[in-house]
Amino acid sequence: MHFASKTTLVASLLLAASWSAASAKPITVVDPGYATAQGTAYVVKVLLEDQLGKEVSVVNTTSVPVIWEALNRNNGEADIWTDVWLPNQKALVDQYAKEGGSVKLAKNFYAGTQGYCTTKAIADKHDIHSVYDLSDPKKAAVFSADNEGKGRIWVGAAGWLSTNIETVRARDYGFANFFDLQTTDEAVATADLDAAVKAGTGWIGYCYGPHQNFARYELEVLEEPAHDEANWKVVEASDPNWLEKSSIKSGYKDAEIHIAYAKSLAEAEPDVAAILEKVTFTTDEVSKLAYEIAVQNKTPEAAAKEWLAANKETVANWLGN
Template identity: 80%
Template sequence: MQTMMKTLLATSAALAVLLSAEAKAAPITVADPGYATAQGTAYVVKVLLEEQLGKEVEAVKASSVPVIWEALNRNGGEIDIWTDVWLPNQKALVDQYATEDGKVKLAANSYAGTQGYCTTKATADAHGIHSVFDLSDPAKAAVFSADGKGRGKIWIGAAGWLSTNIETVRARDYGFADFFDLQTTDEAVATADLDAAVKAGKGWIGYCYGPHQNFARYELEVLEEPKHDDAAWTFVEPSDPNWLEKSSIKSAYKDAAIHIAYSKSLADSAPDVAAVLEKVTFTTDEVSKLAYAIAVDGKTPEEAARAWLAANPDVVAGWIGN
């Protein structure tokens, strides 16, 4: 009996050590959606937690916003932190997953984001294209075609972005969808098209948002739109098979508030991390500069984050301090 008890105790102790090692080995995960603005904030958080709290943090590639939220909500460690929650764009997901009793926490702090349609200033001035309603003129739409004569091309976002669905509605309700091919490609492809158009002196138009490195890289003009009106903004989620018919949007976006979200399991297992995430925030200009360092200067997201943190010790002290 005594031998058996010793064996059981030894087994239990070994199991406890194993479980402890497994728990310790699991890194905190932060979503990397592949575009520079969100990479900038994600890697700042990653490096911050590593350098200041001694945590092991892993960036996880995930390009679909709904998939990121589903992973957060599972609380299984697939994604613990998401640094690019745009409201109102992601409001339906926040309402679904980040309720008071939900499995995702939304940090209170936020910074401002803007959204709209951009073309180059040279194109806008040359062809008198300054308002979103100019796009419903077939001759002006043709400026953005391959040969300057046919249907225009407008980038409305990447597949998986919630704003891309919103832009599909806006293109219809602003009256220009019939004169354009609505393109959904990765942002890197859209940026390459913009760069080629600028170098060739041709027209380019598309969805744009700030903070973004392109505002520092090119002379862009944001087209005029009717001021945001809640009464003119009805968007039904694509989970409804009739979402497009039920949606109606005839005004500009409200300025966005960009938050950090994190899993409740992370808050429970690492309250020190949650406390820091509640303090982390940025300015629109800071994120644009981070994105510029990544997308234009060619730094890796981690290099850009380390350089930014080193240059902003007072900000870091405010995030980490009690």
């Protein structure tokens, strides 16, 4: 009996020491290097540091599959990932975050949007507010180099899944014959947009939010039919006839952007997990955060601190105060 008690005591002390050591490890938040996700990651980082007194470090990686694998290992390599797009990352969520999995997906989310954008000034001046306006040759010419020929529309960067989708949509919305469909790096498209804004000329292209351009410029998203799954048929580009076989005649369904966190973090730091379940943003808020980082050249941490200071009521709700 005495021996059993002593053994139990030693085991308890070892367990406590092990738990303490695990708890002493910094919580890790993923920074993938692009401004929207940096904004949300650093808001979470500063929140946990300032409000809960946690030690939080940042891990840099640009590969989404690598992020999920690190979360799944539950060893502190990556504890929190603030930019889970659904359905974009559905396969990874299904693999790692289903019931009984090693990763938890917070229930709260905000919207990720996609569509076509032009500047509000051009939209108002030429009465271009719908995707169907683009099939008018005179309105399409607004986006040409000389206001007379074919328009130019940016449909995305090479290798983006959305670029193929936009090629289909341009055809099925009926305006492809009036435009040159441009495929360039996003940086080139943004430079073209900036030049058009400064010159007061036409620019139009694929756009998604959150994005710093929505905070930097006054953009208008063109109207289009609401998403209808029955009108979306996308064939993989590995099929040589993918374009002919694909058909899209409605808008995108808004994406859901969630926070994911390791199950081990939830077990070791239940107070952190409780807050992560409450943290959410709006698309506009994240666009503005990204603007401060990508355009105003603030560090993600400085931008996050300013955002938290300006949104005390939101933070109080997250903390349950």
